[in-house]
Amino acid sequence: MHNKSVAELSRELESGKISSVELTREFLDRIKAEDGQYNSFITVTEDLAMADAKAADEQRAAGNANVWTGVPFAHKDIFCTNGVATTAGSKMLANFVPPYDATVVANFRAAGAVCLGKTNMDEFAMGSSTESSFFGPVTNPWGLNKGEKRVPGGSSGGSAAAIAARLVPAATATDTGGSIRQPAALCGVTGLKPTYGRVSRYGMIAFASSLDQGGTMARTAEDNALMLNVMAGFDPKDSTSANRAVPDYTATLNQPLKGLRVGLPREYFSDQLNPAMEQQVRNAVKEYEKLGATVKEVSLPHAELAIAAYYVIAPAEASANLSRFDGVRYGYRCDNPQDLNDLYTRTRAEGFGNEVKRRILVGTYALSAGYFDAYYLKAQKVRRLIQQDFINAFKEVDVLMSPVSPSPAFVQGEKTSDPVTMYLEDIFTIAVNLVGVPAMSVPAGFVDGLPVGLQIIGNYFEEARLLNAAHQFQQVTGWHQKFPQ
């Protein structure tokens, strides 16, 4: 059962071949037996999950089941869960049990899905390797058979690794600069970052408010569509939530791709890209041509500046967003504070890890007197230029395709010594967040036995088109069905 997709499991439940209690037990047992080697979960909510599974079975018996009723899944530990620890991978929140649900969490609860626990992540979603978690690094299931401990990507590395290891069929995730797409690529699963504003941010612990977006991760595009059906929608509690209708994302999965106009951004096939990776991506594009798509080269002339703009805007927003962690109302508080300043400075020095502190300091610097115009304002202007590049490109093509990351999963510790090297992991994914358009990562082959992801970028609110393109690709390729040994 654990190799099946959400859609398949839903049908098994519907047919009565298995109950949610049995299914949930099976996944919980797998987590217990196997997660020791991955560390993909921070919290496993066994008792709650079993109770929810029982309730789901009762609901089904009463004839009130929908597609998600009784299906197990997991939440990234950045979504607040009422009564269940929500840590954002930080010592600062290691003891934090929110008395409220994130809107995304409430939506899955209402759909009757069974949450197995909270997945590991880079601290406050700041990272590309899930090595900065206070709860220890996550290990990619791929490469373990060769005795290599590789990173799963980040920051949603726990969700990606758990799905790749078949500890859950699906998990929520968030993406501020590539945090869904890059781990999905490195773990060989399918992930979607929706349009900014498509999924409510309420109760999702903020990293950079104008870039953060909750999204989906599962093995198939169809499962991503099923997840987005639950997650997407207007939320009056989030001022930046988009007030527009949500389509049924499964309804258009089977549309033919004939005539789909694909653009290949010249700047995303640069010499920074591993040549073997490039070959895999170009092979995937050829599959699309076979499916009836037309392909042309396009240009995003300012895309190269995306990393620079991002590392001003994201830390600036983060520096303010993380000021609330002060040891006064919740979370970590240092022992025996001598005075107010001691309370603040020691709580924050002890509660935050190094990467979080670095970004707070960079963001504080970029906003400080004398630097605001040169950094923050300049970055927002460059952001506009990058947006214009994408708007222009989407006048010519329907989707953009590119690699997700410049190289496959790297070995743990390889990039932790130099933050900038780590930042360059996201050179192909970051512009999408600055612009706010949706993008997916779809398994598209292997290099040295490690998964490679194809990035598909769509215009604003065209998630259905992306899911359709990914689903059709998955009907003719088997990359998403490969499992690590």
Added chain:
Amino acid sequence: MTISRADIEKVAVLARIRLDDEQIPALENDLSNILSLVDQLSAANTDNVEPLAHPLDAVQRLRADEVTESNQREAFQAIAPATESGLYLVPRVIE
């Protein structure tokens, strides 16, 4: 662009993060590298370009002035580090 020790100390005060002396050289190095990356921005011609603060060109929705929240002090203070008589406690502030 390099960042000086004094800059780092000033920023750490603003951000209320205590730094030990031995942490500062590594931070000088890391932050200078990050700022060098960021300095690529200066190459872009942004004359007459409006800053973009939000990806979507949307306007703010306003909420009706109706009370929707009830007292949850007990639940909120159950997870607080230090409270007394319903107040959050901090070391005495002299003003």
Added chain:
Amino acid sequence: MQWDIVIGLEIHAQLATKTKIFSGSSTAFGAEPNTQASAVDLAMPGTLPVPNEQAFRYAVMFGLAVNAEIGRRSVFDRKNYFYPDLPKGYQTTQLDHPIVGPGFVDVDLAGGRSKRVRIHHAHLEEDAGKSLHESLFDERGQGMTGIDLNRAGTPLIEIVTEPDMNSAEEAVAFAKKLHSLVSSLGICDGDMSQGSLRFDVNISLKPKGSDTLGTRTETKNLNSFRFMEQAIAHEVARQMDILEDGGRIIQETRLYNGDRDESRSMRSKEEANDYRYFPCPDLLPVVIDDAFIESARVLLPELPDARKARFKEQYSLNDYDASLLSDDARLSAFFEDTVSHCKDAKLAANWVLGEFSARLNADNETVAQAPISGIQLGQLVARIADNTVSSSGAKKVFEALWNGDGGSEDNAADAIIEAQGLKQVSDTSALEAIVDEVLAGMPEQIAQFQEADEKKRKKLMGGFMGPLMKASKGQGNPRLFTEILQRKLNA
């Protein structure tokens, strides 16, 4: 050396909305600590702000009332600093794109002068919580400060004037005018002692006639108009001493202690201030369209200037009385209730500004807290006007009304007059009989009177009034008694 005084004000007015600016928590005053602090107000992780429409409507009403441009696209910024009463570690405010742009207020001064004070802008922001420095200690016995976040997130409008005032008198007159304006608009309860309306004063001196402004200081904590006046005098004197000794003024924030008439520097506030403002990414630009402005305009009540003009016209009041009655919206309404039940505007004005206001002052109460209604007072004034009760009797009735003796009915005054037998006898033949009877027992005094000259006679009249009032058990109409007496004695 001669100096020019330059004063600008910054005013924080708490808006009288039901809920906070970014959450649906109640803003009601006086609740138990932290019982009106929601997840959003506490800056719980993942929570987000959604702005209150009424706060914007009130701000627009203020803008219209001060002849200001309305910010059609206003933007919230984050002002970053750490303080325990500021849960997010930043205050959400408006820096470059405020809701209210430049405007002005005309202020009446003594001697018929008037002064225009320009409003630089007014912006919306959130209030902070409160720090309580009571006897709180942690388990190690260390003194602690308690934080109550009920007030955190209460909507404020911060009004910033140009430095257009040149004396304490002008600044206080402007402040009173502004107080009257926001109270009349109903957008702020105006209670300075509770901090609903807070004035900060920026003061600088420059050599007389100079065009260059001097270094200014900001004085805070002025919770009454009297303290404001004293604080300005105090700060002007302090600066003058420094400048005349050849010293320099340091730009700083000073805290005024009204009870001791002294001020001190708030150095902690100044320490390395770098607020790192930037647009709040959790909020979008607020666009105010014509329809929204109209929805605010229809809510505008009559403002004090217009009301004063109407009082002079409609009730033939003099400028002074009209001014006093029109400044405060509640007092105006009380007066109009009074006048509508007595039809004698001048007498009503005298009673509202006289006995009624004096009694409020003595009891330290506001118009809203007064135990009698405008209608009740109107009924009483009507009884004075129609001679049912004498003015000294009316004072007794007023006292009884104030003590609630007449109940809460509109005609409580009549009930008291009846119960206490304060009705004047105005039946001329009955009064004549009393006069005849009393005069019959006072032949010596009559003789004395008739020998006296005109001037002395006036004095001697009083000698008859006492016995007459006594004989009528205080119920004789004194005016009629005098008339009858004069007729009889001069006959």
